[in-house]
Amino acid sequence: MIVLPALAAVVTEVARADDTKVAQSAVQYQTKPNGDKQCSKCAFFIPGATPDANGTCKIVDGVIAPNGYCTAFNAK
Ligand code: SF4
Numbered sequence: 361m362i363v364l365p366a367l368a369a370v371v372t373e374v375a376r377a378d379d380t381k382v383a384q385s386a387v388q389y390q391t392k393p394n395g396d397k398q399c400s401k402c403a404f405f406i407p408g409a410t411p412d413a414n415g416t417c418k419i420v421d422g423v424i425a426p427n428g429y430c431t432a433f434n435a436k
Contacts, residue, residue: 381421387430389420394433400426403434 399405399417405424408415417424419432 381417381419382432384420384422384430387420387432389424389428389430391425391428393427394429397429397433397435398426399424399428399430399433401436403436404432 399415400407400411402417404418404420405426406416406418407413407426411426414423414425416422420430
């Protein structure tokens with residue numbers, strides 16, 4: 361049945377998502393700064409291995425770019 365692989369992929373993705381965090385779409389996350397506001401200057405950002413590497417966020421789900429931005433920005 362051709363639907364099952366797609367459904368399994370969705371279930372896996374949902375299971376992998378951290379439900380204590382909000383979806384990027386809920387806070388209008390973008391991969392570019394908003395003026396001088398960007399993730400690397402936000403108190404919620406968890407940096408990657410290097411300053412240019414993607415990291416994560418304490419409150420927003422998924423991979424977060426250091427020069428990204430969302431409406432939950434909170435300056436350090
Ligand atoms: S709260 Fe928003 S601006 Fe701050 S690090 Fe997370 S995604 Fe970036």
